Amino acid sequence: MQQPQEDCYTSYNVPMNYTWATLIVVICTGVAAMLHPFFNISDLALVYLPGIVLVASRFGRGPSVLASCLSVLALNFFFTQPYFTLFVENPRVVLTLVVILLVALVISTLTTRTHEQTDAAQRAAVQVETERLRNSLLSSVSHDLRTPLAGVTGALSSTLEGWQMLDDSTRIDLIQNAYDESERLSRLLTNVLEMTRLEAGGLTVRKEWQPMEEVVGAALTRLETRLRDRLISVNLPPDLPLVPLDAVLIEQVFLNLLENALKYTPPAAQISISAVAVGAPQPSAIQVTVADHGLGLRPGDERLIFEKFNRGTQPSGGGTGLGLTICQGIVRVHGGQIWAERRPEGGAAFIFTLPISGVPPRVELEPEPAPCGEEDLA
C-alpha cells in the first residue's frame, strides 16, 4: 500500500486517550483498595490487568504504556509497605513490581497489535469488495447505458437517412422513441451518479424538519407526466409530525420506488402511498409505505432486490438494478430501515422508516380568520 499504515487511533483525540488511560487506572486502584484487606500484592495486580487490556484495545500503545506504568506506581504507592511512598523495603516486592510491569507492557503491546491487524484485515476486505463492485458497476453500467443510447442513435439515424421515404407519423414515432429513450438514459445516469456518491461516502445529508406531504408532493410532481393515467392514493394523517430529513434525497427514494411500481405493474394497477407515526406519546419515527397492486414479488425476492444490480427474479424492466440499493443507502444514512413485503392481497409493499430524533421545532401558529366555509372547497 502506498499510503502509510494509518494507525486507527491517531484519528481520536490524543490527549483525551491519555486522560482515559489515567482514569481507568484510578478506577482499578479504587477496586484494588476495596480488595486490599483480603489479598496480597500479586493478586491486586490482577485487578489492573483488565484495565490495561481495555486501554490497549481502545486507545492504543502510548496510553496503554502509560496505564502500565501508572498501575505499577499505584500498586507501589498505595499497596506496598511502607504505604504512601514509592520506597519499597522488601526486594521480593520489587521483583513482583518489575514482573507486573513487564506483563502489563507485553499485554498492552499484544492487544494493540491484534487490534491493528484486525483493522488492517478489515480495510483489505473492504478494498477487495470495493474493487469487485467497481468492476461489476462498470460492466453493468456500460451495458445498461448503451441500450437506450442505441435506441436514440438508431431512431435518429433512421429519421435522418430515410427522411424522404418516411411519412410524418413514422417520423414523429421515431423521434418520440429517441426522446423516450434519452429520458430513460437520463434516469439511469442519475441513479449511477447517486450510487457513486453513496459509495464514495461523498453524500452530504442536509436534514431539516419537513412535513412528509411536501416531499411526497415533490416526487409526484416530478413524475407527473408518467403518472398521469395512474390511480394514486395518498394517505397521510393530518397530525403527522415533522421529520428531520434531506428533502432532495428522500424525494429520490420516492422517485425510485414509484418508478419501480410503474415499471413492474400493469398500467391499471393502483399505487398507494401512506405514512404513520410510530411510538407514543412522543413519535420516535415515521413509517412510510409505497404499495402497488401489481403481481407482487416472488418469494425470496424481498431481500435480493436490495442488492446492487439485482432485479430479483422478475423479467428485466430495463433498469440498472440500482434503484433500491440507492433507496437503502439513503434511508440508512438517515438512520432508518427499508424492506419489502409481499402484500397478502397481492402486490408489493416497500416500507421505510425515518427516525425522529432531536426536539421537533416549535411552530407558533396564528389564529384562523373567522370561518367562512372554506372547508367545502375540496
Add this chain to the structure above:
Amino acid sequence: MSSTQQTILLIEDELPIRRFLRTSLIGNGYHLVEAVTGREGVQMTASVRPDCIILDLGLPDMDGLEVVRALRGWIQTPIIVLTARGQEQDKIALLDAGTDDYLTKPFSVGELLARIRAALRHSSQVRPELRDLPFQVGQLRVDLAMRQVFIGDDEVHLTPIEYRLLSILVRHAGKVVTQHQLLREVWGPEYADAVHYVRVYMQHLRHKLEADPARPAYFITEPGVGYRLRID
C-alpha cells in the same frame, strides 16, 4: 404582448446546446444573440442590452457565479441559469446572487420557454398598471389590490401570514423563490433559522387552496431550494 421582438442573450460554450436552443428560441419569435464565453457574454450584455439572459454554468473562462455578479453590478435584466442536478447549494447561491431562475439539465424546450416567459413577465411587472391585475391560474385567483383570494367563485380566507406568503409567490409567479427569501420577507430576519415555518405554512396554503395537497397543482416544491407558483 408588445410587437417588438424580445432579445435573448445565450451564453453557452457547447455547440449542440446552442444549436438546439437557437432553433427553438428563434422558432418561438425571439431575437437571439449568442456568446461562447463568460467574458464575451458580459461584453455583449453591454452592447445589445438583451431582455433576458440564459447562462450556462459550465463555461470555460468564468465561474457562473462570477458572471452573475459581474452582470448584477449594473443591470437588472433577468438571468436564467442552466445547471446540473444535485447542486442545490449552488442554485441557492446563484439565486441569492441575483439570478432569477434556473433550469436543470436535461430540460425540454417547453420548460425553458415557460421560464423565459415568467422572467420577462416579472421584469415588465415593474410597471404598476400590470401589477394590479388579478393573478389567475387554474381555479386559483388572487387579487392583490383587493387582498382577496378565490378558488373558482368561492372566496378563501387566509391568515395574515398565509396571505403574505401567497402574495410573495404571486409577485414572483412562475419563478422559484427560495425558502430563505420567503422567510426573510414574511417573518423577518430574526427568524433566519426557522425554515420549518415556511414549510408548515406552505402546507397550510396547500390545504386551503389545492384540490389535493399531496399532489399540488399550483404550489410546486423545488426540493432543497424553494417554491414556485405555477403559471400555466
